[in-house]
Amino acid sequence: MKKSMTMMLLLLVAMFCNAQMQDPVKFTAQLKTGNTAEGEIVFSGKIQKGWHVYSTNLGSDGPIEASFHVDKKDGVELVGKLTPRGKEISEMDPMFGMKLRYFEHSVQFVQKVKFTKPTYSIKCYLEFGACNEEMCMPPTQVELNKQGKSPAVDGEAAKEEEAKEEAVAITDTAAVAVTDSAAAAAPAALDTAEVKKLWTPVIDELNDYDQPVSNSLFYIFLAGIVGGLVALFTPCVWPIIPMTVSFFLKRNKSRKKAIREAIIYGVSIVVIYVALGLVVSMLFGASALNALSTNAVFNIAFCLMLVVFAASFFGAFEITLPSSWSNKMDQKSEETSGLLSIFLMAFTLSLVSFSCTGPIIGFLLVAVASEGSIVAPTIGMLGFAIALAVPFALFAMFPTLLKSAPKSGGWMNVLKVTLGFVELAFALKFLSVADLAYGWHILDRETFLALWIALFTLLGLYLLGLFNFPHDDEGRRTNVPQFFLALASLAFAFYMIPGLWGAPLKAVSAFAPPMNTQDFNLYKNEVHPRFTDYEAGMAAARLEGKPVMVDFTGFGCVNCRKMEAAVWTDAKVADLLNQKYVLISLFVDDKTPLPEQIEVTDTDGSKRTLRTVGDKWSYLQRYKFGSNTQPMYILIDNEGKPLTGSRSYDEDISEYMDFLNAGLDAYANR
Template structure:
């Protein structure tokens, strides 16, 4: 059987690949005189060995090209295209994209020509984006900023005649942008631009964190953390019955007992320390990931189209491995090194290395579970979420090792390893295959491609779970399966559940809400065919436009911060906001504004803001709404709901993820009551 070597930390620290893209490709920027009043921005890229970057010219439908973007240009005009000037790209046919694509390796020098129109006032700011790939993965095209002032121009540069300056201004902050006052329109549509005075805008963007705290904390704000812990716990128990972990229980516990034959008390103590070591390893992993990137960055990465595409590909790979196409194993030198550490150390350190060995050995089964759990936790926007999820997972994983050491006679009751473990692995493969489509869906929603709509998603799931039911009945046999002379009762019960779930999905093709799984499937708005659908009468996707409309109509504002990749947002839309009581109350009494924090549409101009003493650049619509949520409300998790008056002040405590319709109605009525006062 073919074995594919993979790296544990390369998967568990998958987020690192995105943030460290700037380390894989390093850039050096400079200006050089090109003569005739023109200069070249020289961008020299150095790509790590084993990696390559794409050309600046890529056909439509291909990967991300290397590109330059300007946030501010004063005293200069861009001339020509951004391109390589020292060598030609290596062009070859790419089987995945089905086209000829150029790539660069090693060092490559790119240049962008500028015509100087004002040497004294010259100033330019921008960024370069490039995607790096190797044989296994790719990084996203993260921006690398550059800036030049008049003092950076070569002394020999002259002005290129009297032409337009090509000047564009960089906004200092959303609250300080001067726009002519004109809010007297009788009606404003959701897609109609609105003009506000700087005073009005500053009031709407001013922080209200203290006012929210004074109104009282949301009782449901911590519900998502508990859900992450419970998910970790459930997935930890699920990981126990995988072929990588199950056989380790009697082997490891027997080792403890044989190691301390004369002292059962010592064996129990060692097993307890071993279980605690497992918990410490996984919780530390969650804390390290969050500490490196921060909760906000994790949320942005988790909703990134590129990240979700890569994670989709990884899960597909694991699914095929579970189904017997190939085997994923770690390099044997890793486990051998850990074994040697166990032998060469004593006491608590030895037990810790044993726990670390378990993490390595079980990776081929637990890898996708851990990765999925970390991604789910990252979307909560809470610093503790990844660590809490890992705690639940590790706690469930450590329980049997400790309990069976305390009660060794229980080992006799454990089912022996056999073909049933391969069946468990195949079933897990079907589940991972189904789950992988969720990440493809998030990438599709965030990127706005419209490829995987709800109809196609549900059709694929119907086929997958129908095939799973047939497999459980023994009608389909995969590699590693033994002959099934009869169907065990438990397999029959699972097959019934699989077929029942398949039948349950079928009405979704005609618009059934499918509330229990609404957080996973694409939203109903992507459905091509719906027998009955009652959407909100009017929903604004721009904060200032919606606030201006509310001032005209005399209604309070219901503001929601959501995301295309926010599973809890989709769940709330399908279970709470779709309820007739909620929908009618919002339509009749509120102006509804929904802001997507992961919307990738570029802003007309980059907005520069000061955040905690650090200058941040808001380049996309999602960046702008994410900043508004952090700056004004002091939170960054989605979904987030708040009722506002016309001055942007809160009228009730904020509301988070909570599937209780009664609680949401109470939240709306409290805001409406305070508004009428």
């Protein structure tokens, strides 16, 4: 997704997830026997970090559960049901409205069997689902095909057979060749040759399109600069500039030397804050930083932290470090000389200004944590430090600029209070994440919007001078910049009001809870697929002369629902999908049995059996498009050729519009 930096710039981080084959789970299958008439079919799985495999018996309304299936058996009877083994995790999932059970790192699924004849044969498979925080795998099968002498008749033979048996490694990524039987299942509107053409792989063509490079780190850097500029104008930092520059000029008779030392002072500030970003990166790492944006406990902690910072900005109390720290650092800087003394002076500035810079730094680090990148905090702090340090160097080079710089005054406290309102608004965003995770439903969409409307209305009234906070000047009057900020804040509050009745509000869709938490929704501009069959949809597209959007989705795909709620509800997106495209949604977990099972061949030469409609669409996605994660959106022409690059989970509506329009342009040019 897409992530919040600061409300003043309305910067949305656009992160594209390129389609690629995923292989997060590897299973082996074994039939374990002994000297008795009973045995165990054991499926052992190793799960990559960040992924999880769902347990058994989750219910029809949940995601893809682990289940055991038998194609054929002779001399074998099943005993009981499929049993999971391992450390099972259970937690409430707000999208499904139920508790889900799953496994991380490793898992075993065991099916007990009983041998009833001197010889036996069994062909069976395990079907499972796997997801991470951004995508889900289609239903994946682990097959076992065994035959031999029953250990109930010949125990020694069974022992030898077990000793020779090797685990059958099964991976869930495959590219398969289209068979005549698969093509024969197509509608009469297309003959077998046409269907084969539609199934022709286009992986290389898809990869040839230039995939957009994420600008997330660039936006983080800009957000850091904005944060540094905001901190610069706070009462804790701005008054220090003339005092510091004056100190450097008086310390040296040579103005040239004074300028050089002031520049070193600015560089020292950059080093200190970048080091802070590096420390955060090394302490947490990429995976833990990503957890900060998704874990309920962390989000509650972030919410409380931002509330405390907001209260501090409102004047309830001052967040300061122990004065002994800054006194000691100041003393050390006076006792030393050279570069070390300058660095210590910069460190003293960091400590003295903490009451104003701390909340801004904290908010910045919280925001970039959602990127899940160890580079993001460092880049953010680099931008922050540069914006904070450059004025010191510039004023040292050109001291006359200090005369024209605005003087300290009440306007700085107005800025602090404004930041307090913004931090309260984002505190609600983090609380909303926790609310969704636990299924509390205390901050559903209309409640969230009502609180934001109240906050930005109060901010507008404050900027107009209708009420004050403790540190505001008596008789404070609204100036022209404050008037325009008040106008923007009140207009934003009015803009959100229709959202209480279900309006999409695309400007805040990245912040507000999903549309499905709205209790009262009058908005009817929804998108539904015209076809859930690939060949039938392609036949219709040819007749109508329209391009096609193939939507690889799943009934249990959480992020698919998020995209439909946050992006497809946008009026412009809905119009394009309903009017300009033939939308084909292919559910890779559709359990409807195929009229006839289809045997296909993987690239490694092994055989795979397609038993359900979902199996067929999952294999189409892998074979033709070289991907196996959902959601995945691909724009193709009537011959099945890609019109542009693919798109995955990303709630940036403007980027999604660009994606759809690029497909229309490419189709028109053909």
